[in-house]
Amino acid sequence: MKKVLWFMAAFAAMNLMIGSALAATLSGFSSTALKVNAQVxxxxxxxxxxxxxDPLTIDPLVASDLTFPHSADQLIKCVNGTVFTVKVSxxxxxxxxxxxxxxxxxxxxxxxxxWPSDSVAYTFMCAGDTDxxxxxxxxxxxxxxxxxxxxxxxxxxxxxxxxxxxxxxxxTMTISY
Amino acid sequence: MKKSLVVLAxxxxxxAMVAGAYAAGSKTDAIPVTATVATNCTISGGSIAFGAVDAxxxxxxxxxxxxxxxxxxTKGASIAVTNDDGVNELVAGAPRMTNGTDYIVYGVTYVxxxxxxxxxxxxxxxGALTLAANFASGALDAASAGAYTDTYTIxxxx
Numbered sequence: 520m521k522k523v524l525w526f527m528a529a530f531a532a533m534n535l536m537i538g539s540a541l542a543a544t545l546s547g548f549s550s551t552a553l554k555v556n557a558q559v560x561x562x563x564x565x566x567x568x569x570x571x572x573d574p575l576t577i578d579p580l581v582a583s584d585l586t587f588p589h590s591a592d593q594l595i596k597c598v599n600g601t602v603f604t605v606k607v608s609x610x611x612x613x614x615x616x617x618x619x620x621x622x623x624x625x626x627x628x629x630x631x632x633x634w635p636s637d638s639v640a641y642t643f644m645c646a647g648d649t650d651x652x653x654x655x656x657x658x659x660x661x662x663x664x665x666x667x668x669x670x671x672x673x674x675x676x677x678x679x680x681x682x683x684x685x686x687x688x689x690x691t692m693t694i695s696y
Numbered sequence: 697m698k699k700s701l702v703v704l705a706x707x708x709x710x711x712a713m714v715a716g717a718y719a720a721g722s723k724t725d726a727i728p729v730t731a732t733v734a735t736n737c738t739i740s741g742g743s744i745a746f747g748a749v750d751a752x753x754x755x756x757x758x759x760x761x762x763x764x765x766x767x768x769x770t771k772g773a774s775i776a777v778t779n780d781d782g783v784n785e786l787v788a789g790a791p792r793m794t795n796g797t798d799y800i801v802y803g804v805t806y807v808x809x810x811x812x813x814x815x816x817x818x819x820x821x822x823g824a825l826t827l828a829a830n831f832a833s834g835a836l837d838a839a840s841a842g843a844y845t846d847t848y849t850i851x852x853x854x
Contacts (some may be wrong), residue, residue, distance in 0.1 A: 546734065546735050546736075546854060547736065547737070547853075547854055548737075548851055548852060548853040548854065549737050549738055549739045549851070549852055549854075550739065550849050550850065550851040550852075551740050551741060551742055551765045551849070551850055552847050552848070552849045553742045553743055553744055553765065553848045553849070553850060554744070554845065554846075555743075555744040555745075555746075555760075555793055555802070555829070555845060555847070555848050556744075556745055556746065556793070556843065556844065556845045556846075557746035557747065557748075557749050557793055557800060557831075557844045557845075558746075558748045558749065558842075558843050558844070559749055559750065559751075559795070559800070559839050559840070559841050559842055559843075559844060560748055560749065560841060561750075561841040562750040562751055562752045562753075564752050596751075598836075598839065598840060598841050599798065599837075599839060599840040600840035600841070601840065601841055659751075659838040659839070660751040660752075660755070660834075660836065660837040660838075661834070661838060
C-alpha cells in the first residue's frame with residue numbers, strides 16, 4: 520500500500536513539473552511586413568573645375584591647327600545611369616548654350632583686354648561626349664565623369680592673330696539632367 | 697379492507713411529507729472557478745519611408761520616417777523581436793532596397809525583448825519598439841535614379 524502511495528505522489532509531482540515546463544515554453548508568433556521605400560532623384564555636381572594652361576601660347580608661325588589640352592579636366596559626378604547634357608557658352612563669342620561635343624563648339628572667341636577689337640576664334644571640345652550631341656552618362660557618385668575638354672585654334676586663325684599677351688575668354692559650362 | 701389500506705397509505709404519505717419538512721436545513725458548497733490566461737500577441741502595420749533622396753543632399757546618409765507597427769500582447773508577457781533582413785538581403789544584417797537593377801543598403805534598429813501591456817489601443821507597445829532606419833554615407837553612390845522598395849518583416853515571438 521505504501522509503495523502504491525509513493526508511486527502516485529511521484530507521478531503527481533512529475534505532472535506538475537511537466538505542466539510548469541509547458542507553461543514556460545514560447546507559445547506563438549506573429550509578423551508584420553513593413554514596406555520600405557525611397558525615391559532616388561537624378562542629380563549631378565561638379566567634382567573638379569576644368570582649367571587650361573595660363574596663358575595658352577599661340578604661335579602665328581604654325582603650319583597646322585593648335586590643340587591645347589586641359590591642365591585640369593572638367594569632372595562631373597552624376598547619379599549612375601543618368602544621361603546629362605553639357606552645354607557651352609563663350610563670354611566673348613557667339614556660342615550660347617551649344618552642346619559640347621567631341622566635334623567641338625564653334626563661335627568661341629579669345630579677346631584682347633587691351634585691344635578689344637582684336638580676337639582669336641577657337642573651338643571648344645568635349646571628347647567625353649558619347650553620341651556627338653553633348654550627352655554624357657553618369658557613373659555614380661563614386662566615379663567622376665571626365666568631360667575631356669580641350670581647345671583648338673585653327674592654323675589660319677593663329678596665323679592671323681595680332682600679338683597681345685592679354686587674350687582671354689570665360690567658358691560657361693551648363694549641365695542639364 | 698380496501699378502505700383500511702387506502703387510509704394507511706394516506707397516513708404514510710402524510711408522515712413522509714411531515715418527515716421531509718422537518719429534515720430541511722442549509723448546506724454550502726464551494727464551486728471551483730478556474731481560468732488560464734494564454735499569452736497572445738498581435739502585430740500589424742508599420743512602414744519605413746526614406747522619401748525623395750539624392751546623392752548630393754543625402755551624401756552623408758539619411759534617417760527614414762518610420763511608422764511603428766501596432767503591437768499588443770498579453771500583459772506581462774515577454775516578447776522577442778526578430779526580422780528577416782528584408783527580401784533583397786545579400787549579407788545578413790544588411791537589408792537592401794532595389795529598383796530592380798541597383799540596390800541601396802539600409803539599416804534597421806529596434807528594442808528587444810518587449811513586455812506586453814495588454815490588448816487594445818491604450819496598450820499598444822509599438823512605440824516601445826523604438827523602430828528606426830537609415831542608410832549610411834555613400835549608400836547612394838552607385839544607385840541610379842528611380843523608385844526603390846523592400847519588404848522588411850518583423851516577427852514577435854511570445
